[in-house]
Amino acid sequence: MSRNFELLQQAGSAWEVPPPVVKEPKPFIPIPLGHKRRKAKPAPARAYPSMDRFAGDEALRLAQRIFLQQAEEPPKVVVFAGIDHGNGCSRICVDTAAALRTYHLGSVCIVEGNFRTPSLPDLFGTTNHCGLTNALLSGEPIRSFTKPVQTEGLWLLSAGALAPDSHGLLNSSRLGVRFDELRREFDYILVDAPPLTRYPDAIALSRAADGLVMVLEAHATRRDVARKVTENLRATQVQVLGVVLNKRTFPIPETLYRSL
Numbered sequence: 001m002s003r004n005f006e007l008l009q010q011a012g013s014a015w016e017v018p019p020p021v022v023k024e025p026k027p028f029i030p031i032p033l034g035h036k037r038r039k040a041k042p043a044p045a046r047a048y049p050s051m052d053r054f055a056g057d058e059a060l061r062l063a064q065r066i067f068l069q070q071a072e073e074p075p076k077v078v079v080f081a082g083i084d085h086g087n088g089c090s091r092i093c094v095d096t097a098a099a100l101r102t103y104h105l106g107s108v109c110i111v112e113g114n115f116r117t118p119s120l121p122d123l124f125g126t127t128n129h130c131g132l133t134n135a136l137l138s139g140e141p142i143r144s145f146t147k148p149v150q151t152e153g154l155w156l157l158s159a160g161a162l163a164p165d166s167h168g169l170l171n172s173s174r175l176g177v178r179f180d181e182l183r184r185e186f187d188y189i190l191v192d193a194p195p196l197t198r199y200p201d202a203i204a205l206s207r208a209a210d211g212l213v214m215v216l217e218a219h220a221t222r223r224d225v226a227r228k229v230t231e232n233l234r235a236t237q238v239q240v241l242g243v244v245l246n247k248r249t250f251p252i253p254e255t256l257y258r259s260l
Helices: 002-014 055-068 089-102 120-124 132-137 166-171 173-185 201-207 223-235 254-258
Strands: 077-082 108-112 154-157 188-192 211-217 240-246
Touching: 055 089, 055 240, 077 089, 077 173, 077 201, 089 108, 089 120, 089 154, 089 188, 089 211, 089 240, 108 120, 108 173, 120 154, 132 166, 132 173, 166 173, 166 201, 173 188, 173 201, 201 211, 201 223, 211 223, 223 240
Parallel strands: 077 188, 077 211, 108 154, 108 188, 211 240
Antiparallel strands: none
């Protein structure tokens, strides 16, 4: 019995928490007059908070899959379009742009391609004037219509002055010319487009881009509607680069995520 008691004591002593180490305080050194303090580098700012707990991880994974893990030449101009209104497409687009900036691989320009209900200027706290519509009607350099936003290296090309027939400009040959100019000015161009089930604008924008990312909403997007939209995109020869299930409250296993 005494032997067992000794073993228990030894085992208990092995789990004892060591006393905390008290560090000696650093001596105070006065700063000479005229000496300038070094400013601390600010932490990298995101465009704005994520919509849900998985949105940041979703955007980071999406940026890796589409832009950074391609065996061939990765796409530069990508359109983001939701199945319907309220799918959170604009947020996914901006979060993906912010995720690209975390790698510091180059400049990113977000294009407001939603002439129906533009929202990006409000999200960034800037104005909507002098944007894409003005660039399509003007001969000035495309860079003169872009605006720097909060995150360093991130730029916004807003929708610009809107008119009832502004969406017709997306079907003009001028759009491809301006997108080619954006390719030369920026490393990545992400385009926020109107919903796929409401308007043909996303398809028009995708024809001048390298492909499209489709945004679905968990517990809201119907499977038959998503399938019909996908078939329509393939019929119009639009390459679907990825699919995002947004506003979900559960993690998706990697094997299932790859099949989306």
